Amino acid sequence: MVTKFKEKLNRKKAKIAVIGLGYVGLPLAVEFAKKGFKALGVDLDKNKVDSINLGKSYILDIPGEEVKPLVKRGALRATRDYSKLKEVDAIIICVPTPLRKTKDPDMSFIVSAAEAIAKNLRQGQVIILESTTYPGTTEEVILPLLEATGLKVGKDFCLGFSPERIDPGNPTYMTHNIPKVVSGMTKICRDNIELLYSQICGKVIPVSSVKVAEMVKLLENTFRSVNIGLVNELALMCDSLKVDVWEIIEAAKTKPFGYMPFYPGPGLGGHCIPIDPIYLAWKARIQGFEPRFIDLASKVNADMPEHVAERISRSLNNRFGKAVKGSKILILGLSYKKDVTDTRESPAYEVMERLRERGAIISYYDPFVPESSLKGHKIRSIKLTASELRGKDCAVIVTDHSNVDYDFIVKNSKFILDTRNALRNVRTNRSKIERL
Numbered sequence: 001m002v003t004k005f006k007e008k009l010n011r012k013k014a015k016i017a018v019i020g021l022g023y024v025g026l027p028l029a030v031e032f033a034k035k036g037f038k039a040l041g042v043d044l045d046k047n048k049v050d051s052i053n054l055g056k057s058y059i060l061d062i063p064g065e066e067v068k069p070l071v072k073r074g075a076l077r078a079t080r081d082y083s084k085l086k087e088v089d090a091i092i093i094c095v096p097t098p099l100r101k102t103k104d105p106d107m108s109f110i111v112s113a114a115e116a117i118a119k120n121l122r123q124g125q126v127i128i129l130e131s132t133t134y135p136g137t138t139e140e141v142i143l144p145l146l147e148a149t150g151l152k153v154g155k156d157f158c159l160g161f162s163p164e165r166i167d168p169g170n171p172t173y174m175t176h177n178i179p180k181v182v183s184g185m186t187k188i189c190r191d192n193i194e195l196l197y198s199q200i201c202g203k204v205i206p207v208s209s210v211k212v213a214e215m216v217k218l219l220e221n222t223f224r225s226v227n228i229g230l231v232n233e234l235a236l237m238c239d240s241l242k243v244d245v246w247e248i249i250e251a252a253k254t255k256p257f258g259y260m261p262f263y264p265g266p267g268l269g270g271h272c273i274p275i276d277p278i279y280l281a282w283k284a285r286i287q288g289f290e291p292r293f294i295d296l297a298s299k300v301n302a303d304m305p306e307h308v309a310e311r312i313s314r315s316l317n318n319r320f321g322k323a324v325k326g327s328k329i330l331i332l333g334l335s336y337k338k339d340v341t342d343t344r345e346s347p348a349y350e351v352m353e354r355l356r357e358r359g360a361i362i363s364y365y366d367p368f369v370p371e372s373s374l375k376g377h378k379i380r381s382i383k384l385t386a387s388e389l390r391g392k393d394c395a396v397i398v399t400d401h402s403n404v405d406y407d408f409i410v411k412n413s414k415f416i417l418d419t420r421n422a423l424r425n426v427r428t429n430r431s432k433i434e435r436l
């Protein structure tokens with residue numbers, strides 16, 4: 001299997017399918033297409049499939065000008081038809097891994113993708129899971145579905161896991177220059193998967209088992225969650241000690257070793273950091289191990305929106321003798337982090353909800369999110385004008401997008417709570433600004 005696959009890769013004859021054309025899958029498919037392979041995106045979403053086949057991108061990091069020529073020369077296409085999987089040599093699964101309402105892993109997307117692969121599986125294919133998930137998923141969930149076809153892993157087909165590390169909105173690190181950890185169910189599987197990713201990634205790191213590879217991603221994201229939790233708690237501590245947490249972090253990060261800066265904020269967001277550690281904790285509990293750091297960090301981080309709402313309440317009272325009830329509060333930034341359109345799990349919604357419960361009149365501004373919904377009600381971004389700003393009792397920076405005129409905001413607002421230290425370079429009107 002290795003020689004045949006290698007030969008196809010070397011001659012750029014291998015066809016690669018990516019299941020799930022979202023923030024992870026589309027950049028991956030584009031990268032293979034750019035490197036001379038035929039890439040096929042498979043997605044259930046008709047809008048995404050149509051958009052790609054028209055040469056249009058719906059993801060900011062992938063410009064339409066990049067997609068169009070690839071589609072034109074037949075290097076990239078998209079489909080909703082799973083039977084097309086029979087034609088490809090490698091299949092990479094990039095479907096969502098959310099939580100259920102009960103906070104358990106929702107494996108339905110992975111299972112339905114694996115079932116569709118099983119229906120179309122043929123000898124010689126290489127299957128890789130990239131969705132972030134608990135350790136054991138590849139072996140316990142995907143392998144049995146694929147082997148139920150009668151084909152054997154390592155003999156008839158290859159299977160492995162390779163964690164996705166993409167950071168949407170990061171202009172420095174993208175698919176081609178983020179080192180790629182790879183693993184396989186057998187040595188042959190791992191060798192083929194290593195070969196595949198070395199076509200598009202500058203550095204590939206093979207590890208000894210799929211469970212190790214699955215855990216790598218969970219370590220990385222749990223590390224972030226725990227450190228953000230720590231610094232969020234430190235911010236709350238500094239608030240009561242009346243010291244500036246931001247100044248402390250700036251000074252601490254001058255240490256050239258043994259310290260890495262993390263920053264406080266209004267809470268965690270996105271499809272990864274608030275969710276992935278919970279996948280790990282869930283699996284650990286099943287094994288009878290009680291994880292403590294993960295739960296503590298999740299709790300501290302989840303409490304941050306309440307702290308932001310409480311802080312606004314206190315400041316409105318202290319500054320203007322005003323209650324939150326009836327106050328007009330403007331949320332600046334709705335997406336979960338700067339310069340992206342993704343609003344999944346964004347703490348902005350929780351902040352808005354907490355303020356609304358207290359009777360505040362909420363509006364928002366986000367150049368990346370023209371409209372959204374809050375508890376089933378449609379909401380629209382306001383236009384950022386001087387009169388809009390003057391009409392608000394408080395503006396709260398929840399997400400610090402780069403293309404926002406912060407001097408203008410400070411000049412025209414009565415009071416701003418800055419949860420991201422976005423106003424660190426604003427020199428005038430500092431008395432209007434409070435930081436987390």
Ligand SMILES: NC(=O)c1ccc[n+]([C@@H]2O[C@H](COP(=O)([O-])OP(=O)(O)OC[C@H]3O[C@@H](n4cnc5c(N)ncnc54)[C@H](O)[C@@H]3O)[C@@H](O)[C@H]2O)c1
Pocket residue numbers: 019020021022023024025042043044045048094095096097109112113130131132133164165166167168271272
């Ligand atoms: N977004 C990130 O920054 C990021 C980074 C690293 C890892 N991840 C992980 O990668 C995975 C995908 O995340 P994402 O952000 O790209 O999600 P996404 O929601 O942007 O994209 C997932 C896509 O899969 C499609 N889909 C769902 N079920 C399908 C099915 N059965 N068959 C075909 N298509 C299907 C959806 O329509 C959607 O287009 C998740 O496990 C996530 O944790 C995400």
